[in-house]
Amino acid sequence: MLIFLVMASLFESALYPLSIITSILFAIVGSIWFLALTGTTITMMAMIGFMILIGVVVNIGIVLIAHVIDLRAAGLPRREAILQAGRDRLRPILMTTLTTLLGMLPLAIGDAQCRRRGRRPGLPPDGAGHHGGLGFSALSRC
Numbered sequence: 001m002l003i004f005l006v007m008a009s010l011f012e013s014a015l016y017p018l019s020i021i022t023s024i025l026f027a028i029v030g031s032i033w034f035l036a037l038t039g040t041t042i043t044m045m046a047m048i049g050f051m052i053l054i055g056v057v058v059n060i061g062i063v064l065i066a067h068v069i070d071l072r073a074a075g076l077p078r079r080e081a082i083l084q085a086g087r088d089r090l091r092p093i094l095m096t097t098l099t100t101l102l103g104m105l106p107l108a109i110g111d112a113q114c115r116r117r118g119r120r121p122g123l124p125p126d127g128a129g130h131h132g133g134l135g136f137s138a139l140s141r142c
Helices: 002-011 015-038 044-073 078-109 124-141
Strands: none
Touching: 002 015, 002 044, 015 044, 015 124, 044 078, 044 124, 078 124
């Protein structure tokens, strides 16, 4: 809700932040789906992965929506502005998505664990949830 209010004041509209919030929904659904597919439980580390995921998805959404707003201000009709913004920002969005996915890959597939008082909590739910959510969100934008 706080993200929505900040973006609504930034864009001076409720429609643009609503589209970004929708992309967050796709990301969370994809993340939960991927965790269920891999048989990974939702732990505190997975929830931290959700928070990282939300930050990346909101950043990607702001890049795309800001360009749509700029193109609309330049005089393009809504449909053409959306299509042109998608073409113009596809490469930066894919670069952000791929670098984030590749950066989280060791965490998602590795056996990274930390020891504390004899317990060994696994870290892969963080990376696995992040991979599923970011991949599904990126595919839903295409």
